[in-house]
Amino acid sequence: MTSQGGKVHDARELLSTRSDSIREGNKRKVIRAVMAQPATQVQIARRTELSQGTVSGVVQELEEQRVFRVDGGEGERGKRIRIGSVRGVAVGVEVGHDRLTVAVRRVDSEDMVHSVVNFGAAQGLDTWLRECVSMIKDLVAQTGLGDEHIVSIGLGIPAAIDPRNAEISQVASSQDWDLKGHPKEWFAHEFPRVPVIPDNECNFAAYGEHLYGLGRDVEVLLFVKSSAGIGAGLIIGDYIIRGRHGLAGEIGHLTMDPLGVVCRCGSRGCLETLVGGARLVEQVRLAYAGYRVDLPSSLENLIERAKTGDRVCRRIVEDAARNIGLALARVSNIVNPELIVVGGELGRAGDLVIGPATQTFQQNALEGMFSHPAPTTIKQSDLGMLAGVQGALGYALMVDFKPS
Ligand SMILES: [Zn+2]
CATH class of the missing domain: 3.30.420.40 (ATPase, nucleotide binding domain)
Known part of the structure; x- marks a missing residue:
């Protein structure tokens, strides 16, 4: 890592300059953006909201100091900037x-x-x-x-x-x-x-999907994590939408049935009461009530059985997916995402969930989202449990x- 005669920089020192000058501030921004992910100058400009000229100047200076190294690529703009001699x-x-x-x-x-x-x-x-x-x-x-x-x-x-x-x-x-x-x-x-x-x-x-997964270059991204509970994150541009109290994205407590069962939040008929992991496992038990059968021990186990053709498990997962699709349609009519990524354990069920969810979503969301040449789509997370x-x-x- 040490280049001949070159110094190895300390990342914490690089980022802890006490100077408030705009120039130092811009430098920190660019270093941070490249630390998060190697990028071309165009991508860095977009990520930092700095002008291409500013980015170009900072990159050149940091390359000379070996803070950055530059990969080959088509022309100046295609070259990828990476972190160089930095610990x-x-x-x-x-x-x-x-x-x-x-x-x-x-x-x-x-x-x-x-x-x-x-x-x-x-x-x-x-x-x-x-x-x-x-x-x-x-x-x-x-x-x-x-x-x-x-x-x-x-x-x-x-x-x-x-x-x-x-x-x-x-x-x-x-x-x-x-x-x-x-x-x-x-x-x-x-x-x-x-x-x-x-x-x-x-x-x-x-944000993981936005930086490293399917959500790269997506302007309005909705991510849904469905495991024991169900929650969502909304990214617009490069920003996480948190709302006034940080409660934005609580899709799990969207009322799906005002007469449904009481949820742990104190409300009734929330999405989570229909698709939460323990609720799905409980549905299998109810399906076999009075019969001695080997019940799935976890949501993961239930999904495995659904995938291998168990009709009861399959129906429970598909119905959950339809409920998720309906909730997604409601949210989408408000925020109109470009892409919806499904993660968590249910996300790993693949087409078993994405298929019925998409069908219900399309039946209930506004038509313009699908008639457009670049329609809103629902996809399985490619980062899986590491998003x-x-x-x-x-x-x-x-x-x-x-x-x-
Ligand atoms: Zn609730």
């Missing part, structure tokens, strides 16, 4: 109901390492936080760097985060998981001076957190 590592964390995923990537590489454990918010803050710290340390060591090189930690949690102060405005479960205090400070003891960027885990998964950590990692790199 730094970025971290993404996704906390689910009973699943914890951590991903780590050096800023000068596209190779991400990750690990997953089967517990999360349901097991309590102290427990998952302790495990999370040790996972981060292990993965950072695997990249050949140390904790002192961590640039930022993106932290996706199952809660709504108030965009004004990064504090929790509502926890996803009415059982009130002990997600308390200030998420920005949860790692302060183990990783002092490392900025922690918290957000709702669905927002980060949507959340990738988005957390990428987004945290992009946030300009100058030292105070």
